Amino acid sequence: MNDEFKQKVYTLIGAIPEGNVATYGQIAKLAGAPRHARAVGYLLKHLPNDSSLPWHRVINSQGKISFPVDSDKFNSQALKLKAEGVVSLNGRVSLKKYLWN
């Protein structure tokens, strides 16, 4: 994985305004690598704790959080999204909230 890709992904995620969300696929595509949705997931997973990126605004194409519904990760992300006005009933996000569609 090249730095170029990383940088773009980080930039794109950082560019997501509050109240909006984007999917892994969209991020990957806009980063110039259409089939790298999983690579994006990899990057987020290995994100440094001190990173200020709004990773919680990145969800999967099903409009849901990519974590088991009862996990801690899920709860924390759902909480953040809720705090930003993104309706996430049982992990679901309104389609209107997507930034790039």
Next chain:
DNA sequence: CGCATGACGGCAA
């Protein structure tokens, strides 16, 4: 180099 894994995506049943 081969094989398994995963914060994914799309499609069929």
Next chain:
DNA sequence: CTTGCCGCCATGC
């Protein structure tokens, strides 16, 4: 709406 399967790709062993 729920499952299952398969394609895709970076990583780690």
